[in-house]
Amino acid sequence: MSRPFIYGMSVEGELFTDRELETKRLQLNFEHGVNSILISPRRMGKTSLVKKVKSLTESKTLKVVYMDIYKCRTEYEFYEKFASSVIQATSTKMERMVANAKEFLMGVSPKIVVSPEPTTEFSLSLGVNPRVNVPEEILDLPEKIARKRGIQIVVCIDEFQQIGEMPDSLTIQKTIRSVWQHHQHTSYCLFGSKQHLMSNLFYSRNMPFYQFGDMFFLRKIPTEKWVSFILSRFEVAGKSISEGLAGKICSTVENYSAYVQQLAWNVLTATEMEATEQNFREGLEATLAQVAPLFVEQTANLSSLQLNLIRSICSGYHNDFGKHEVTSRFNLGTRSNLPKLKKALKEREIIEETESGLFLSDPLFAVWFKNNMM
Ligand SMILES: Nc1ncnc2c1ncn2[C@@H]1O[C@H](COP(=O)(O)OP(=O)(O)OP(=O)(O)O)[C@@H](O)[C@H]1O
Ligand SMILES: [Mg+2]
Known part of the structure; x- marks a missing residue:
């Protein structure tokens, strides 16, 4: 019997609902080689959407490469993941992978290894390294394969915000952009959460990925x-x-x-x-018990002023934190300290700033905080 509800991993089939507009838009982008950038809060459905569009668009002449770079901490870890994912997804047979890697990349030592991922049995290890592989060569790989095979490739990179966390990130971004912008047969779908990191990469004019593609924000399912x-x-x-x-x-x-x-x-x-109603209350209690450990951890190291800012937001204040009415109720420190408080909570993804002011990012965090910390 199929499970009635699933949370915590990407969903498909009957467990996937709505998203007709986004599916259509992303599908057109994939088919027409338009780069896409997809941003949303955590667990809103980015991975599920991209995987759905991958399955809808893939054909003999259009290959979609999906990779998750969450675990990549350095530039070369990323290149290894990038190259091996591209080779794997564009090789029709496992036996061809090693030969393909040798054909398209200099100096690598390809090996098929037992995969650390639970979903696949094996993966390709290339041994990409700075002594023999320059970044440009690796980044050009999908375009080379696409041209040689006469196909179109879409490279989807999940948790792309990791790029912004790497040492010497700006140089890496410049290198990537300078290579990808010349690609004619390959397009990119870059997506991730950690909104402040994704925004840093794509929203600011002087950053390499500014206006890289069709950027959209995944809305909530109505x-x-x-x-x-x-x-x-x-x-x-x-x-x-x-x-x-x-x-x-x-x-x-x-x-x-x-x-x-x-x-x-x-x-x-x-x-x-x-x-x-009683079942609903029990269900909510069970849910809060499941998420509470995370919230305890998130708040454990906050200063009392930071906690007070959260308390004021939970009490319905979203603006005017310098006003007497707010400062007399909640100790928020000096007025000049406020930007620092905001920044710290934003970086921890606890609050977010919209046109209407400051709000808590996570609705269950708000319920939990009111029950336990007020
Ligand atoms: N279209 C959808 N229909 C129904 N449920 C969905 C849909 N998209 C996402 N969900 C729910 O949200 C959960 C997380 O989905 P998914 O992993 O795709 O989100 P994400 O934005 O990639 O998350 P993360 O920020 O952790 O990478 C799923 O397990 C499912 O419960
Ligand atoms: Mg995801």
């Missing part, structure tokens, strides 16, 4: 889509839930994708046949 999704998944499990309670699941977690599925799962678990 309530009506979630409600019918939740109802149908309860049905699959032989249970039922009212539209009202399904709506309450969405509003409690402000439609954050992974949280909707997590809370829905916990409500389902608490439900005998038809979900009640």
